[in-house]
Amino acid sequence: MSQKRAPLVDPSKNLARFDGHVRIVGTGLLGASIGLALTGDGLDVALADASPSQLRLAVDYGAGRPAAETDDPDLIIVAVPPDVTADVIAAELERYPRAVVTDVASIKSEPFIELTRRGLDLTNYIGSHPMAGRERGGAISARADLFVGRPWVICRDESTPRQALALIEDLALDLGAVPIEMTPDEHDDAVGLISHVPQLVSSLLAARLVDAPDAALRLTGQGLRDTVRIASSQPELWVQILGANAAPVADVLTALRKDLDSVIDALEHPDARGSRRHLADAIAAGNIGVARLPGKHGQDQRFAQIVVMVDDRPGELGRLLTELGEINVNMEDLRLEHSPGTAVGLAEISVLPEVKQRTIEDLEARGWRIASV
Amino acid sequence: MSQKRAPLVDPSKNLARFDGHVRIVGTGLLGASIGLALTGDGLDVALADASPSQLRLAVDYGAGRPAAETDDPDLIIVAVPPDVTADVIAAELERYPRAVVTDVASIKSEPFIELTRRGLDLTNYIGSHPMAGRERGGAISARADLFVGRPWVICRDESTPRQALALIEDLALDLGAVPIEMTPDEHDDAVGLISHVPQLVSSLLAARLVDAPDAALRLTGQGLRDTVRIASSQPELWVQILGANAAPVADVLTALRKDLDSVIDALEHPDARGSRRHLADAIAAGNIGVARLPGKHGQDQRFAQIVVMVDDRPGELGRLLTELGEINVNMEDLRLEHSPGTAVGLAEISVLPEVKQRTIEDLEARGWRIASV
Missing domain, CATH: 3.40.50.720 (NAD(P)-binding Rossmann-like Domain)
Incomplete structure (x- = not known):
């Protein structure tokens, strides 16, 4: 099949190389x-x-x-x-x-x-x-x-x-x-760590909510929501995955349990020498771990972000999007942030990384202010 | 102060009741x-x-x-x-x-x-x-x-x-x-469960990434990112919070450790009688817990969502936003979803709950198709 590969349909895309x-x-x-x-x-x-x-x-x-x-x-x-x-x-x-x-x-x-x-x-x-x-x-x-x-x-x-x-x-x-x-083993160790263990940890945390008082759940913020989001995954699928990758997952969870044991110990003796230090170290280790994740956290890795300042007047956002069309930029996503009472909102637009610089220049030439790049 | 309260500045807002x-x-x-x-x-x-x-x-x-x-x-x-x-x-x-x-x-x-x-x-x-x-x-x-x-x-x-x-x-x-x-105790138990324990669980999970191979981290998806997002919190602040609420947090973590122990036991003996059932129960308990959270998961609770179908032509999204301005609707957030090769994209707009129904009617009257309500 790779011998009889058809010419690329669109040189900008890596598509349609098969013809089998x-x-x-x-x-x-x-x-x-x-x-x-x-x-x-x-x-x-x-x-x-x-x-x-x-x-x-x-x-x-x-x-x-x-x-x-x-x-x-x-x-x-x-x-x-x-x-x-x-x-x-x-x-x-x-x-x-x-x-x-x-x-x-x-x-x-x-x-x-x-x-x-x-x-x-x-x-x-x-x-x-x-x-x-x-x-x-x-x-x-x-x-x-x-x-x-x-x-x-x-x-x-x-x-x-x-x-x-x-x-x-x-x-x-x-x-x-x-x-x-x-190799298959490298793969299974990797997904055990970055997918299967997070699934179980999220599920174990969410299980603590089963018997929680309603009043406590009313206080739920975005932090808990994010942490337990994947806990809504299907048990039928996950029992197959976990059963087939049990040993690597058990190894990581055993290491996590050791850390958990010493955090619980520090919390049970909060005034003992070294307890506060131990809790700070546990949070700091999490800082180091999350900083190792590639790319900006929580954002779609496929796109680059541009933050445009938009006057808080009717039609301004529509004008921005219309002008993005005029300069031929395809916006992949848009997030808005504005605080009532301020005169300016922030529009975070996601574009393909290769058009980011051109988009900034074209928008600035049209008078838009870019808040951060 | 409550005796000499000024009249409401804007009856639609609950503001400016103080004048002290x-x-x-x-x-x-x-x-x-x-x-x-x-x-x-x-x-x-x-x-x-x-x-x-x-x-x-x-x-x-x-x-x-x-x-x-x-x-x-x-x-x-x-x-x-x-x-x-x-x-x-x-x-x-x-x-x-x-x-x-x-x-x-x-x-x-x-x-x-x-x-x-x-x-x-x-x-x-x-x-x-x-x-x-x-x-x-x-x-x-x-x-x-x-x-x-x-x-x-x-x-x-x-x-x-x-x-x-x-x-x-x-x-x-x-x-x-x-x-x-x-009461103060009810509050501290509640935030221990819905804020302090999630913080520690997220940090302990993220700490497992400190020594992970780079190749494994390249596979990271949104699930892990969400689960460890709050692990980037400041140790200085959290050691104060955890130190001041140690007992309720230790209680919840001790219960979580019990569940973790039996999950590890099931993974160490994946073919033992009851092991698969036990893993499925752990995931299912997480399902029940996450379902107890109020509102739609992961979404801003303050707003209602409307999904509008937008033809994948330049300017269509700008026209939608302009028309939202014309019908006097303040869009609080916008998420886009479109698949290359399809003729239609979905724009999920967030509005104040009280204007949702009117917005849908006004948009439909102008010919927009609402994908789901």
């Missing part, structure tokens, strides 16, 4: 989003799903066509729940021996070990994991741009065939993602 | 924000701060005038760090025996016990705690609307004088806040 046939098994959020993006690039995408109604929905949403008996796919993407991923990969490898097969499951060691145990020829299999998701699942929440700017882990070891690796890297790039190569 | 003299001690974020709001209502606000430069900054920002020797305040608001709150309250009660004194410290039992221990007459003191804040501190971050729609705890017990209680309730209402009466 794609088959997607599982049309939930990830499968349907991949289908939407590849269909949008003009590819033939065949969809399969154990649930006929889910499949019909994904077809209706434009993620592809229903798979046919006569299909002869070049690339197969398995996007099914973790606990059936190995079975489906095995079935696809057997049914389509010519195709390269990947999966998007969020754990990579366990399926690989299971497939190896079955004695399958894994030359055509290469596991991957796009780090993208939404709070809502299903084809109904699918988005063609779900993967733009997101990391896409591709699992390789010394035996991984170069050609299969290149094909999956192209897939990730075509979808706008950033391919990152890791 | 206000003194604010401590001109950080909270003190300066209260000063901004009351000055904006036309009140005489005298400011005092141990730091002359902080005081000058707050005066420059319009939070009030510097305090004078001849001042004779009716209401004193103490907004200093927790560990000096009791000292400052005692000094103010002694210096201005005629004034009602409140404070805004985030712990309420310890200062009250300390003041009682000193044998002071506390008839004129009533503690309070506005549940508002920002990530940035200082007068430079002050906002007159910081308290709008936020809970404002007012601490009472059977000996609290009615008149002082009414005065502080009026203050909270004048600033747009929602007064909530609690």
Whole structure:
């Protein structure tokens, strides 16, 4: 497939490099989003799903066509729940021996070990994991741009065939993602730390609210809301993920419990020598940890921000947006901040990083004041 | 003061009910924000701060005038760090025996016990705690609307004088806040659960990132970012808060540790009978806890949301905002969501709840499609 690559449709985008046939098994959020993006690039995408109604929905949403008996796919993407991923990969490898097969499951060691145990020829299999998701699942929440700017882990070891690796890297790039190569173990340790442990910690914290007095909950602010946001995740999915990545998650939680023990000890003896220091150290260690996260915290990493000062008069914000259109800038997001009684509000607009400087210059030339860059 | 209340300046707002003299001690974020709001209502606000430069900054920002020797305040608001709150309250009660004194410290039992221990007459003191804040501190971050729609705890017990209680309730209402009466112990248990424990849990989680491999951190998504956002809080402030509310926080953390222990046990024996069930129960308990939080999660509680479908053509969003101005609707916030390749984007606008229905009707009359209400 990489040999017969079509010319780029749009040199500004990294899209439509495939011209082979794609088959997607599982049309939930990830499968349907991949289908939407590849269909949008003009590819033939065949969809399969154990649930006929889910499949019909994904077809209706434009993620592809229903798979046919006569299909002869070049690339197969398995996007099914973790606990059936190995079975489906095995079935696809057997049914389509010519195709390269990947999966998007969020754990990579366990399926690989299971497939190896079955004695399958894994030359055509290469596991991957796009780090993208939404709070809502299903084809109904699918988005063609779900993967733009997101990391896409591709699992390789010394035996991984170069050609299969290149094909999956192209897939990730075509979808706008950033391919990152890791071994299955490196991947599972990493997601244990940055995804599975935060899920459990958020859930354990939220569980403390179950028996809380109503009056206490009325005081809830944004800090608690943010900390427990992911605690609304589905138990059915997470028990599969946690079960398949139990050891790395247990290791991190055990280290966290050691820190928790000494914080509790300091709180139980707040006037003991060293207790205050210990609490300050615990908060300071959190400062250091959160500062290591790439990019500005809490903001969409894909875009650059520009803060424009907008007079608090009717129509001024509309004029700003109209002029952004006139200077041909596509605004990706907008946040407003204004305090009643002040004469000026702040409009934080998000743009693609490459147009940030030009946008600032063009806006300033038109008399807009930029508050911070 | 409540006897000589001026008529309401604007019947649509609950402002400017005071006409007495206000003194604010401590001109950080909270003190300066209260000063901004009351000055904006036309009140005489005298400011005092141990730091002359902080005081000058707050005066420059319009939070009030510097305090004078001849001042004779009716209401004193103490907004200093927790560990000096009791000292400052005692000094103010002694210096201005005629004034009602409140404070805004985030712990309420310890200062009250300390003041009682000193044998002071506390008839004129009533503690309070506005549940508002920002990530940035200082007068430079002050906002007159910081308290709008936020809970404002007012601490009472059977000996609290009615008149002082009414005065502080009026203050909270004048600033747009929602007064909530609690005893000091009820308050401290509540904020231990919904503020202090989340802070420590977020910090302990973020501390796990200190030694993480760079490659793992590159995979960070929004879930981890949200969960550790408050871990960037100041150790200096938090060690005072935690030290003053140690017992309630230790109780909640001890209960959380019990849950954590059994999650670790399940992960260490993932194939043991009941382990999967136990993990699913832990996630499900988090679901129940987070569902108890009032309002839609993660959204600003003060506003109602309207989702408008906007054609993906230049100028359409500008036209929407211009027309919102024409129908006299003040947009408080705007979020955009659009998927490349689709013909329509979604603009989620936030408005005051009381204008939501009218806005929908006026927009529909002008041909806009409302996506969900």
